Amino acid sequence: HSVKGVGAVDRVYDGSNLRVGIVHARWNDSVISALVKGAIVKLEAAGVKKENIVVETVPGSYELPYGTKTLIRQQAKNCTPLDVVLPIGVLIKGSTMHFEYIADAVSHGLMKLQFDIDLPVIFGLLTCLTEHQALQRAGLTEDGHNHGEDWGSAAVEMAIKHQN
Numbered sequence: 001h002s003v004k005g006v007g008a009v010d011r012v013y014d015g016s017n018l019r020v021g022i023v024h025a026r027w028n029d030s031v032i033s034a035l036v037k038g039a040i041v042k043l044e045a046a047g048v049k050k051e052n053i054v055v056e057t058v059p060g061s062y063e064l065p066y067g068t069k070t071l072i073r074q075q076a077k078n079c080t081p082l083d084v085v086l087p088i089g090v091l092i093k094g095s096t097m098h099f100e101y102i103a104d105a106v107s108h109g110l111m112k113l114q115f116d117i118d119l120p121v122i123f124g125l126l127t128c129l130t131e132h133q134a135l136q137r138a139g140l141t142e143d144g145h146n147h148g149e150d151w152g153s154a155a156v157e158m159a160i161k162h163q164n
């Protein structure tokens with residue numbers, strides 16, 4: 001492996017009393033569903049209960065920050081507050097600057113949101129220059145690795161940090 005390795009060094013956490021929100025966009029759905037599945041596999045492996053994983057969708061990645069904020073508010077209102085939220089989106093570069101503007105707006109929006117609401121928000125946005133890059137990062141190619149798994153692990157760790 002290169003120095004980069006394959007991402008964060010995993011640690012083992014007990015997610016059995018965590019509530020996790022996943023908000024995913026509905027663009028590039030085959031890649032999205034692989035990422036969501038990968039995240040859920042890791043959440044459940046850490047002991048997060050199925051009934052404590054709330055999945056919501058938004059039209060596209062640009063709606064992830066506001067869709068995340070509304071899910072957090074709705075869950076808090078129902079007295080079932082979330083401990084972490086994992087927004088998931090897949091941006092694939094087209095022929096215009098649209099990609100850059102969405103990627104920049106969403107990354108800043110999600111970073112700001114977690115401090116506004118004091119809840120960890122994991123960065124689950126793939127910003128790909130080609131479709132192949134998206135497939136690779138969803139673990140859908142031979143040499144691929146599903147980044148959804150990494151996001152699921154990060155969500156458990158950050159949720160526990162938030163609770164402590």
Ligand SMILES: O=Nc1c(NC[C@H](O)[C@H](O)[C@H](O)CO)[nH]c(=O)[nH]c1=O
Pocket residue numbers: 025026027028059060061062063089090091092093098099102
């Ligand atoms: O353009 N490409 C993409 C995209 N555009 C839609 C955007 O997120 C938003 O939903 C609309 O602009 C309406 O606000 N959304 C994605 O998730 N991935 C893309 O690759």
